[in-house]
Amino acid sequence: MNGSILQNSVIFLGAALICVPIAKRLGIGSVIGYLFGGILIGPFVLGWVGSEGEDIMHAAEFGVVMMLFLIGLELNPQSFWNMRKSILGMGGAQMVFTSLLIFPFLRYFWDFSFNASVAIALSFAMSSTAIVLQTLKEKGLSQTQAGRASFAVLLLQDIAVIPILALLPLLAIGTVNNTKSEHDHPNFISDLDAGYATLVIVGVVLFIYLAGRFLINPFLHFIAKVRMRELFTISALFIVIGVSWLMEQVGISPALGAFMAGVVLANSEFRHELESNVEPFKGVLLGLFFTAVGSTINFDIIFAQPLNIISFVLSIMFIKALVLLVIGQFFRLTPDQDILFALLLAQLGEFAFVLLATARQLNITDAVSSDFLMASVTVSMILSPILLYLNEKFIAPRFGVKESLSLAAMDHIEEENEVIIAGFGHFGSTVGRFLRANGVYATVLDSDSDRVMLLRKMGFKVFYGDATRLDLLVAAGAEKAKVLICAIDDPEKSMELVDIVQKHFPHLKIFMRTKNRYYAYEMLDRGIENVYRETLETSVNLGVDVLHEMGLRKYTLTRKASEFIKHDKESTKKLAKSRHDHDDYILRVKEEIEWQEKLLSEDITFFDFKHDTAWEAPSRQQPSAKAS
Numbered sequence: 001m002n003g004s005i006l007q008n009s010v011i012f013l014g015a016a017l018i019c020v021p022i023a024k025r026l027g028i029g030s031v032i033g034y035l036f037g038g039i040l041i042g043p044f045v046l047g048w049v050g051s052e053g054e055d056i057m058h059a060a061e062f063g064v065v066m067m068l069f070l071i072g073l074e075l076n077p078q079s080f081w082n083m084r085k086s087i088l089g090m091g092g093a094q095m096v097f098t099s100l101l102i103f104p105f106l107r108y109f110w111d112f113s114f115n116a117s118v119a120i121a122l123s124f125a126m127s128s129t130a131i132v133l134q135t136l137k138e139k140g141l142s143q144t145q146a147g148r149a150s151f152a153v154l155l156l157q158d159i160a161v162i163p164i165l166a167l168l169p170l171l172a173i174g175t176v177n178n179t180k181s182e183h184d185h186p187n188f189i190s191d192l193d194a195g196y197a198t199l200v201i202v203g204v205v206l207f208i209y210l211a212g213r214f215l216i217n218p219f220l221h222f223i224a225k226v227r228m229r230e231l232f233t234i235s236a237l238f239i240v241i242g243v244s245w246l247m248e249q250v251g252i253s254p255a256l257g258a259f260m261a262g263v264v265l266a267n268s269e270f271r272h273e274l275e276s277n278v279e280p281f282k283g284v285l286l287g288l289f290f291t292a293v294g295s296t297i298n299f300d301i302i303f304a305q306p307l308n309i310i311s312f313v314l315s316i317m318f319i320k321a322l323v324l325l326v327i328g329q330f331f332r333l334t335p336d337q338d339i340l341f342a343l344l345l346a347q348l349g350e351f352a353f354v355l356l357a358t359a360r361q362l363n364i365t366d367a368v369s370s371d372f373l374m375a376s377v378t379v380s381m382i383l384s385p386i387l388l389y390l391n392e393k394f395i396a397p398r399f400g401v402k403e404s405l406s407l408a409a410m411d412h413i414e415e416e417n418e419v420i421i422a423g424f425g426h427f428g429s430t431v432g433r434f435l436r437a438n439g440v441y442a443t444v445l446d447s448d449s450d451r452v453m454l455l456r457k458m459g460f461k462v463f464y465g466d467a468t469r470l471d472l473l474v475a476a477g478a479e480k481a482k483v484l485i486c487a488i489d490d491p492e493k494s495m496e497l498v499d500i501v502q503k504h505f506p507h508l509k510i511f512m513r514t515k516n517r518y519y520a521y522e523m524l525d526r527g528i529e530n531v532y533r534e535t536l537e538t539s540v541n542l543g544v545d546v547l548h549e550m551g552l553r554k555y556t557l558t559r560k561a562s563e564f565i566k567h568d569k570e571s572t573k574k575l576a577k578s579r580h581d582h583d584d585y586i587l588r589v590k591e592e593i594e595w596q597e598k599l600l601s602e603d604i605t606f607f608d609f610k611h612d613t614a615w616e617a618p619s620r621q622q623p624s625a626k627a628s
Helices: 005-026 030-041 052-060 062-074 077-082 084-109 114-124 129-139 145-171 194-226 229-249 254-264 271-295 299-304 306-330 335-345 350-361 367-395 426-437 449-458 470-475 491-504 517-525 536-549 554-578 582-609 623-627
Strands: 419-422 442-446 461-464 483-486 509-514 530-533
Touching: 005 030, 005 271, 030 129, 030 271, 030 367, 062 129, 062 145, 062 229, 062 254, 062 271, 084 114, 084 145, 084 306, 114 145, 114 350, 129 145, 129 271, 129 335, 129 350, 129 367, 145 194, 145 254, 145 335, 145 350, 194 229, 194 254, 229 254, 229 271, 271 367, 299 306, 299 367, 306 335, 306 367, 335 367, 350 367, 419 426, 426 442, 470 491, 483 491, 491 509, 491 517, 509 517, 517 530, 530 536, 536 554
Parallel strands: 419 442, 419 483, 442 461, 483 509, 509 530
Antiparallel strands: none
16 A cells, blocks of 8 residues: 555554554563564555655664664663673674574575675674663663673674674675666665675775764754754754765665764763753654564565574574583683573564675675575574563473572571561662561562672572562462562563552552652552652752751751751652642642742741750750850
């Protein structure tokens, strides 16, 4: 079905709005939701998107371009140096050994030519940066062993694209490259000899580096002096689009150009401003990219030879996962994190589309093989979120720290702890250590295996896994416990945990950590009375210290701070009831502010006239107090 740009935009965005929430609700992640949304509107299901889906695919690939620009911005020399062992060790080993194992599989089992086998093996060694980073973000896995290792490997892969692209023209030597398909897009490199093409690639990369140092930075300084935020946003988009367009003109991946531009600007003082301006565009376009991938799947090839496609894809993913498992063991990842590490990176990535397309333009592969390989890449991207979901639900609960740590120390623990702490980050660990220092022991639930290992060594009774799992709560003694402290970072997970506890363990008294007033409202709506905003006490305590530094009495300030916090909590409960009515909420807020200002004015009177010398020597009292 052909339609206007607006019509197609409505179809793609509507598919995402319907399928992604369903996928998130089922716990399989947004990526699979985008992919199935694309399949649904594609020519093989509803047929709402036809041949124009490929045109949308080209536009949607800009989401990958934005993402790699942001990755480049994060890759400043200092962070690269700090991660050098992981990047060069794990990433280098993954690229080398994966390519070496995939090459004979392609050459001798699938009868590809020597040059084609090399090009395909290098392309298939790449994983999907988009899928992995999106998964790490959604699942809160970025700081786990597997998350950090995956990020290091992805960085090396992104960097490796440069020499691989430079190598492909050399692999084209000896191939019949005078024939071009009518679908091939002409570019500067495709018309050059292999040696000159490689020099052009190296020259363009060098040009981007020099332009970043001597053109882009001065240009951003000039724009910053205008002091118009929207102009800086335009500048950020201009840089990304301009560099990508330049790379495309000479036949190099636009995504690679954006990545190089990000690396060059990583040490710029404008780094964070560029990042904040580009980030919103990246998220939308990346979702559109996955939807477009789903809509452009060639099911004719898949249905014509389903066994070949499935066996080929599973074999490649098995080889990649096997290499990653061995690397994870060598770098001492715990078993659960090693399995997650392997499954995160086992799929084929979006760079494979770029490298395979270049190989096709150089006639390293023929049209039939190229279509088969492209379909295989897409199928692997669909399988990846499904495998991660199966791991999360069925494999991770039975593997991991249970095998890597001795449970002998836990065998003699027979008591059921009355307190359960869900989440043991900075907030939860502070509460847990304070309780323990006062003789109250807690059972801790946490999804970070590194923290679990550390906590067990410290003597805590710990369960590894997602605190929202009912079986894990039962194993942790929720049926007999009295108090549940929710200190999870993710607000959505916190709300999910509250719903489960209220349904299955209504006797548990919940003490809830929230990030701000608005999440506190959500918890109050759910009937949680003990809500603690993590910034409230800290903010007030800072104010106490500032006023004390200005000469006011510490004892008096501490008492008044307690009164202020008490009033603020009461105010939050009042405002929670009216926040859905916009006009009424504004009226109530004004009333609370007036009441608060009255309280503060009474504080000033109290400070001026009250004879209160507790905690303070006479020398620290205010002159006004002495005079009175």
